[in-house]
């Protein structure tokens with residue numbers, strides 16, 4: 001459905017690519033690195049032909065890029081999901097319903113394709129709740145004063161980390177990422193096109209820092225760059241993936257061993273043990289908290305049975321979905337971690353919006369929080385506790401890569 005007769009919503013074609021790039025660069029305020037552009041044209045992370053665009057008088061005025069990704073959900077199960085990126089409406093055409101029209105069509109297609117979930121990373125927190133999305137991954141921007149931070153005497157010191165040339169370590173890095181992704185909730189498989197972007201490491205990715213340095217362990221790696229930040233010698237850790245606790249502490253010990261560095265900065269998951277390995281937990285200073293990934297359930301029974309649970313449950317959940325009208329009442333029964341879910345006419349034990357269901361899906365946000373905020377209504381507090389016990393996860397969900 002078009003927002004006005006002048007606007008056509010249609011599939012993008014390769015001949016639309018230049019206009020789409022101009023739209024993207026204008027809205028996200030950057031110029032595409034020419035080297036990266038060449039690689040992107042050969043093997044893009046999101047293909048032009050899979051995008052939906054809005055066109056006015058032959059000009060592209062809106063776009064939604066879409067692809068498929070493999071997402072790890074609780075139970076370490078891999079689920080194929082729709083991934084949206086590069087959502088833009090031209091500044092000349094905003095607030096006329098173009099995003100809503102593109103999303104209506106895009107979500108119809110995703111439903112038709114039978115994908116149970118849609119994910120994306122977002123620019124603003126107020127836009128996507130109305131479309132049934134909720135945040136599912138949280139991380140903190142932190143800095144560590146390297147000159148003061150000290151490991152506790154009980155912190156393991158397993159060693160096993162070596163300095164390596166980033167280009168030479170490519171295959172090892174890809175293999176470790178893949179092992180980490182398969183066991184880590186919230187992460188996506190990383191396709192060759194995404195690795196090409198990482199290893200191309202163009203000037204525009206560096207924020208004034210050096211190209212990537214790599215520390216390698218048999219079960220982990222850290223990729224970082226040296227920066228000059230506010231007259232401090234800073235190491236910015238772009239990516240630290242550890243498959244085992246030993247690899248985690250060994251990599252952090254190696255980073256802390258960079259004697260001439262004042263400060264280390266990175267994004268840290270909420271359940272990262274680093275602060276608790278140090279003598280003073282305040283050595284890790286949180287500067288900002290970010291929601292990194294948002295999610296929407298497209299098919300509630302398919303989504304709820306795709307993940308596993310930590311406790312038994314027998315409950316009727318009523319879900320409100322004003323955008324897709326795909327809500328209703330669903331009987332959710334969990335035994336030994338495995339769920340069955342189907343539409344029901346039984347009366348509801350829990351009522352919530354589909355955005356709230358989304359935020360509970362990877363275990364990051366607790367049902368109790370939403371009950372306290374009056375965004376989840378339960379017949380009694382025992383029902384909320386049962387939901388909480390079933391939906392929680394052993395580890396916090398983490399983002400694989402930004403898209």
Ligand SMILES: CC(=O)SCCNC(=O)CCNC(=O)[C@H](O)C(C)(C)COP(=O)(O)OP(=O)(O)OC[C@H]1O[C@@H](n2cnc3c(N)ncnc32)[C@H](O)[C@@H]1OP(=O)(O)O
Nearest residue numbers: 085086087088089094095096097098099100120122123126
């Ligand atoms: C997944 C990603 O790529 S995230 C990146 C999103 N893109 C950006 O931030 C780039 C800059 N912004 C834009 O391109 C545009 O402003 C967009 C895409 C965010 C919105 O496009 P528009 O065509 O103006 O949105 P549209 O008119 O369809 O509005 C849809 C609804 O969202 C609301 N909305 C739109 N933008 C905003 C906003 N920035 N903040 C809060 N609400 C918003 C509208 O009020 C409308 O609400 P309603 O339908 O419930 O009444």
